[in-house]
Amino acid sequence: xxxxxxxxAVLVMGITTAxxxxxxxxxxxxxxxxxxxxxxxxxxxxxxxxxxxxxVVAVQEVDSMTRRNKFDVLGRMAEQAGYHAYFGPxxxxxxxxxxxxxxxxxxxxxxxxxxxxxxxxxxxLLVVExxxxxxxxxxxxxxxxxxxxxxxxxxxxxxxxxxxxFIAGDMNAKPESAPIVAFKEYAQLLTDDSKFTFPSNDPxxxxxxxxxxxxxxxxxxxxxxxxxxxxxxxxxYVDVKxxxxxx
Numbered sequence: 001x002x003x004x005x006x007x008x009a010v011l012v013m014g015i016t017t018a019x020x021x022x023x024x025x026x027x028x029x030x031x032x033x034x035x036x037x038x039x040x041x042x043x044x045x046x047x048x049x050x051x052x053x054x055x056v057v058a059v060q061e062v063d064s065m066t067r068r069n070k071f072d073v074l075g076r077m078a079e080q081a082g083y084h085a086y087f088g089p090x091x092x093x094x095x096x097x098x099x100x101x102x103x104x105x106x107x108x109x110x111x112x113x114x115x116x117x118x119x120x121x122x123x124x125l126l127v128v129e130x131x132x133x134x135x136x137x138x139x140x141x142x143x144x145x146x147x148x149x150x151x152x153x154x155x156x157x158x159x160x161x162x163x164x165x166f167i168a169g170d171m172n173a174k175p176e177s178a179p180i181v182a183f184k185e186y187a188q189l190l191t192d193d194s195k196f197t198f199p200s201n202d203p204x205x206x207x208x209x210x211x212x213x214x215x216x217x218x219x220x221x222x223x224x225x226x227x228x229x230x231x232x233x234x235x236x237y238v239d240v241k242x243x244x245x246x247x
Contacts, residue, residue, distance in 0.1 A: 020216075020241050020242065020243035021132060021241070021242060021243075022220075022239065022240070022241050022242075023055050023056070023133065023166075023239075023240055023241075023242055024052075024053070024054040024055050024056075024237055024238070024239050024240075025054060025055065025056055025057075025058075025135065025166050025168060025190075025210050025237060025238050025240065026049070026052060026054035026056070026057040026058070026168075026235060026236065026237040027057070027058045027060075027137075027168040027169055027170075027208050027209070027210055027235070027236050027237070028045065028048075028049075028057055028058070028059055028060070028231070028233070028235040028236075029059075029060040029061050029139070029169075029170040029208065029231060029232070029233035030042065030045045030059060030060070030061055030062060030073075030077070030230070030231050030233075031061045031231040031232050031233065032061060032062060032063050032068075032073055033045055033073065033230065033231070034231070034232075035229050035230045035231060036199065036200045036201040036229040036231070036232055037229045037230075041230075042073050042076050042077055042080075043076065043080050044230045045077055045080075045230050045231065045235075046076065046077040046078070046079070046080025046081045047080055047081070048225070048228065048230065048235060049077065049080075049081040049083065049103060050080065050081040050082060052235075052237060053105075054105075054237050055104065055105050055106075056102060056103065056104045056105070056128075056130070056135045056166070057083070057102065057103040057104070058100070058102060058135060058136075058137035058138075058166075058168035058169050058210075059074060059077065059100060059101045059102065059103060059137065060100050060137070060138075060139040060169055060170045060233075061098075061100075061139065061170075061231075062074045062077075062087070062098070062099065062100065062101050063094075063096060063097070063098050064087060064089065064096050064097045064098070064099075065096035065097070066094035066096035066097070066098065067094035067096070068094055072085075072087070074087050074101040074103070075087075077103060078103055081103060083103040083104055083105060084103065084104045084105075084106070084107050084108065085101060085102070085103055086101060086102045086103075086104070086108055086111050086126065086128050087099060087100075087101045088100045088101060088102075088113045088124050088125075088126035088137070089113075089124075090121075090122050090123055090124040090139075091121060091122050099124060100124060100126050100137050100138065100139050100169070101126065101137065102126055102128045102135055102137050104128065104130065104135070106130055106131065108128045108129060108130060109129040109130060109131065110128075110129040111126070111127070111128050111129070112126075112127045113125070113126055113127070114127065114153065114157060116138065116140070116141070116146075116149075116150040116153060116154075117141070117146045117149050117150060117153075118141035118142075118143065118146045118150075120143075121141070121142075123138070123139060123140060123141050123146075123150065124138065124139075125137070125138045125150075125153070125154055125157065126138070127157060127161075129163075132163060132164070132242075133163050133164045133165060133166065133215070133242060134158075134161055134163055134164070134165035134166070135165070135166050135168065136154065136157070136158070136165055136166065136167045136168070137168060137169050138150070138154070138167070138168075138169040138170075138171075139169050139170045139172075140169070140170070140171045140172050140173065140179065141172065142172055144173070144177065144178060144179065147171065147172065147173055147177075147178075147179040148178050148179050148182060150179070151179050151182040151183055152182070154167060154183075155186050158186075158187075158213050158214060161214055163214065163215070163244075164212065164213070164214050164215025164216075164217075164242050164243070164244065164245070165212070165213050165214050165215070166190075166210060166211065166212055166213075167183070167187060167209075167210070167211040167212075167213060168209070168210040168211070169208070169209070170207060170208050170233060171183075171207055171208070171209050172207055173207060174205055174206065174207065175193035175194075175206055180193070180209070183209075183211055186213060187211035187212060187213040188211060188212045188213065188217050189209065189210075189211055190210045190211060190212050190217055190219050190222070190238045190240055191208075191209050191210045191222050191236060191238055192222050193206045193209065194206070195222075195224050196224075196234075197224060197233055197234045197236060198232065198233050198234070199232050199233075200228060200229050200230075200231060200232055200233060200234050201229060201232075203224075203226070203234060207233075208233055208234070208236055210236065210238050212240065212242065214245055215242050215243060215244055215245050216242065216243040216244070216245065217240050217241070217242050218240060218241040218242075219238055219239070219240050220239045220240065220241065221238065221239040222236070222237075222238045222239075223236065223237050223238075224236050
């Protein structure tokens with residue numbers, strides 16, 4: 001009997017190992033490529049993605065065909081990096097649209113956009129499905145009550161997903177704040193919130209995060225690009241081994 005249990009345990013371990021995969025997830029508020037060094041060049045942000053080679057990137061603050069940027073900013077990044085691009089417009093702006101997006105190595109299986117509360121500047125959640133996981137990109141409100149409400153909405157969204165999911169973006173919230181505490185009630189923090197991400201020229205607070213939910217997550221590396229001045233935020237990424245949720 002003991003021998004049979006041992007064999008079954010080995011088989012289960014083998015299945016778990018086979019199902020687990022390594023994923024590099026990046027989050028980057030690019031501010032349309034307007035750097036703290038006074039240079040505006042979205043190609044630099046795209047080049048950084050190409051150098052880092054993340055599997056997926058959650059991108060915030062991108063224009064599409066506005067008067068200030070008469071091109072698709074996310075598309076320009078994707079072209080520079082050699083990635084697929086998925087845009088989630090949150091507000092009309094300057095004759096075009098402004099919002100968030102996802103870059104990915106592999107093509108998406110589905111893309112959905114959910115509105116998040118913020119009357120002054122509407123926010124959103126972009127849910128992009130891939131073969132073995134989802135990436136949820138967001139940029140939360142500057143108002144804490146709306147951030148807390150958004151975290152509850154995101155919880156409802158991920159509860160309906162059938163694969164592991166990453167939630168990444170500019171949360172506009174410090175680690176000890178109510179929205180981040182609320183996130184931690186249902187999601188695993190994969191990044192180190194003791195490392196600052198804003199502002200890029202003199203980082204003093206952490207407001208950019210990556211969480212994992214609906215799966216098992218083991219982090220092997222977390223990196224903040226402290227030498228990057230291509231935006232007012234520092235880009236971050238995490239290397240993680242992700243598997244299905246334990247039953």
